Amino acid sequence: MKIRLYLLFLLFTTFVFAQQKQVVTSIDTIKNKIGAEFKLSIKTTVDTSSKVIFPKLKNFGALEVIQSYPIDTVKMDGRYELVKKYGLTQFDSGRYVIPSIKIFINSKPFMTDSLLVEVANVKVDTLKQKMFDIKNIAPADNSIGNWWKYLLILALIIGIGAFIYWYIKKHQKKKLEEEIFKTPIEKATSLLNNLEKKELWQKGEVKAYYSELTDIARNYIEEAIEIPAMESTTSELIQGLKAASVKKKMTVSQETIENLERVLKQADLVKFAKSKPLDFEITEDRNKIQKAILTLDSSIPVEVPVEEDTLLNEAQRQKQIQIQLRKKRKKRIVLTISSIAFILVATTTFFIVLKGFDFVKDNIFGNASKELLEGEWIKSEYGNPGIIIETPKVLKRVDLTKTLPKDGMALIKEMQSFAYGTIQDNFYIMISTLKYKKEGEIDLAKSMDGALQSLESKGAKNMIVKQEDFETKEGIKGLKAYGTFSKINSATQSSTKLYYEALLFSQEGGLQQIIIFHEEGDDYANQISERVLSSVELKQLSK
Template sequence: MKKLIFFLLLLLSTTIFAQQKRVETSIDTTKNKIGAEFKLTLKTSVDTLSKVVFPNLKNIGALEVIQSYPVDTVKNNDRYELIKKYGLTQFDSGRYVIPSIKILINNKPYQTDSIAVEVTNVQVDTLKQKMYDIKDIQPAPDTIGNWWKYLLAVLLILGIGAGIYWFLKHRQKKKIEEEVYKTPIEKATSLLNNLEKKELWQKGEIKEYYSELTDIARNYIEEAIEIPAMESTTSELITGLRAASVKKKMVLTPETIENLERVLKQADLVKFAKSKPLEFEITEDRNKIQKAILTLDNSIPVEVINEEDTLLNEAQRQKQIALQLKKKRNNRITISVASVLFLLLATTFYLMATRGFDYVKDNLIGHPSMELLEGEWVRSEYGNPAVIINTPKVLKRTDLTKSLPKEGLALVKEMQSFVYGSMIDQFYLMVSTLKYKQETQVDLKKSVEVYLQTLESQGAQNMIVKQEDFETKEGITGVKAYGTFTRVNPENNDRDRMYYEVLLFAQEGGLQQILILHQEGDKYANEISERVLSSVELKHEGR
């Protein structure tokens, strides 16, 4: 009986333990440095209908949760394996325990295992570690560039041109609607109504009011009665009107012509003698003009026009309107394009006056070296022992061992070369490192001579050479050779004057080399060279 009870208790405890083990707990490492990440992994296997809830925690025990990773789901036949990871860290050294975490599976709690971890200090050997001054604040690189400024300027100028076109279209359309009428009396009546809507004399603009009022009357007389009313004086106009009325057999009373003459003379006094009529006089003069125009129109003998002539006149009128619209549209386009061109030219000349012709040419047309200079630079290590350098583009690995003579190649244990461009491009950059099979005392000055001879063998002519010592920020000294030479461009057979800079450093059992080539006088390439060479940092083997 005792054995049976013991067996049942053992079976029960095993069942409970198995239930608790539905969540597996693991960690990538139990020992890490201050601030480093411990990756805690929780794993459980459930059927497809089960619901599992992992807690969203900011801290687990004394460790901070710096990253709560998404749950990974792996389907295995008719079951799901759910994997949840937490990134933990601690900024104080010592021994810590990651406590158990409660996981809900179908609303039933399950506990994870607790794990002990250790956080250690970062060992710093101040005797071997070289100390440097604090660097100045460096500006963030402009990864966007200035293209958006030019795009904004172009859009602004095009917007101004579109605004001018819309303004002219709106104004000319309104003007055409005012100008094209079936008859002179229709036009005069419409203009008189528009004049009253302006309320000029109410605003104190009496001279402008009388000027427009008399122009309406004169224009009507010129179009309807066909006498030169616009260019005539008041006396000449009245004399011509009387003569035309007799010639055209118009029935006019002396009062009509006298009222018109009186208003015209009143207008002359307002325009030239600065006379200021009273309000009721202005109203009376307007009514007299309107009455005179209507009387003149009614007195003109009516010509009998058949229906065909009426349709023909309407067709001619519509054709006239279409021609005027087309002409106005062409004028709008011409003015808008001319405005845009003027703004572009004005902006171009302003930039040329303030920044110079080269600035405008390089920014509008483009310049390869400028694009390299203003692009996103990279800092990388190349070769062994490594050359750490900033470059406008990532250098590509290339095999230059074939260019070495056989006797030289026999001495080389390892050679690694990285380049941008080619020897015939406007800009060329090369970083190369080599290690000798046997320990060799490298004479840098002789190495420079050999290097320059190699350039001559590749087509360099009339070479000018200058040499000086070069020292990196870490205090490593080398030799710098620079100058100019002439090369024949194989594409067009032109002779280009090139500027070169060569840096050589003798490291333990090897040589580190940097070569820069570009066209002489290229200011952007000069800035690239300065920026590249000022960033050079060298590493010893094993450092």
């Protein structure tokens, strides 16, 4: 009996040990602030053919799931290590239990470990932390992705211009083709061939087919025999044709006139009475029209021109055609450019009326400060004592030791400076940190005077200085100077007015300095400056 109990206990502990090793539960921290994220990790190692199902939960006990991270998969020695992470949070202080949950591996349940976490209140010291009024609701930043709107407007303008060009070209080409036919019969024959290529009646457009077919016949009769065929009814046209054939001594058979009249009446029935001829009838009507036109053309008396006059007229005709082609091409280009210019002016005017001139200038023609503000910002630490700050661009190390007086450099043990832009630009950020050889209290007012004098030595003119105390969000106090100065462009001798802000913080044996200046009245630069200064975090001096 003792042996059996021992074996049973051994099997049970082996099973429990295997189950515990199958699923491993961990958390990144057991103490956190209200609203902060706990990252719960569940890890298991399985065969490559195993199927693992992690639960989709909105809550782990009293903790809320704010994010379910993708499963990390690592292949090791023919097996997979799967790690599933959940982001949890709680907005009330206290101690909370993360309960066990089921993980299914090949449809078999495995339980995770339960964990105890603590959520603490955030301490607020109203004596050190400044209190501010509640800000108004700010519109959401919709700058990301706006580029597609301008691309769409550009594509629309190009599309409209291309359509106008195509439309003008098509209609002028059609008109020009009508003008360059040598004789009415040549024009009528060409139009009949083009009509057949369109295959209108084969597509069910019988009315359009008969309308164009009879227009070709009427237009030929009007041009060749010189009677008002286009405005006449069928009966009026036939009567006018009979009278013209007698007057012009044309040898036209009665059959030709009857065939023409029959087709014209058939066309009237199709157009006005919705008649639907059969396919073979349509083909016969087309042949009758073509035969009638050819017969009429052959019956018109021909005047034989003098050969020299014929050659001269042909040369003049070709010359006129080339002149017309050049004129029409030039007119088409001018009209297209004018249309696009009108669309551009109308679109720009619309946006100016709707959004204002500054919006059009900044979004269509571009604004360097706006691009900085809406770009990807970088948060980094610079110098010693360290300054953690967020800037629109990475600040690059610069050497300012050569610009300082020798007696001042004799007191400095270490100096590090980082900047974006140059002193001659319209936007400039500079950070400097100093370690002095001797520790002691630093006079911020004198240090600020030295920093401003350095700006003046580099070209700042007519400097206006205002000073006030400054305090970071962590409650560290410093000195702020702000105002304006003028910068002279040495090439053009023009003057630009700039707005500057300078911050100084002191530590025992260390100094931290931030200077920003930009063109006065630049709203985007003002927003950059506010964002930069509100992000300032200071570190203690490291030995």
